[in-house]
Amino acid sequence: MGRNRSAERRAVFLDRDGVINRNVLNPATGEFEAPLTPADFEFVPGALSAMQKLQAAGYLLFLVSNQPNFAKGKSSLHVLKAIHGRLVEGLTRRGIEFARFYYCFHHPGGDGNRYARFCLCRKPSPHFLLKAAAQFRIELRGSWMIGDRLTDVECGKFAGAKTVLIAEPPALGSVEPDAIVPDLSAAARLILLRG
């Protein structure tokens, strides 16, 4: 049987921290990072509405997130799971369904636990996008990756998807996204406009 292109779906792949929820100031490092406790988890204003609109437009939603804090000895898997629970809680309340939540818990510079190693899934690797494409029959060229780091943009480009960087311009480095916008609401508007 021939391949039925019309059966292919489009997706939006979303980074989590700094896109869906706010990055949080870590007093130990002085940097804005992933939330360290469930209480730190706070949705970016407008992010839930933006995801609802993308879902309503027929895009499959996927989370693609690097969470190296357990591998680095900075958090427990229990806490990371609880933070994920806050995300799911908020999405569920608004009727937003993700097709998959892809987390990479690895980090090559970790402290010796089982996630402290090189892996194939850590962004900028396109591993999870390719996996989703195969499993859910996604047309990557018609799909988007949204993130707040250049590694997110690289990840999307390596997979052949279009990319949106959430940042205050100018934020250009060695890799150029298709667009730079200030937040997820603006990213959703752009995607719905450009298709």
Ligand SMILES: [Mg+2]
């Ligand atoms: Mg991020």
Ligand SMILES: [Zn+2]
């Ligand atoms: Zn990994």
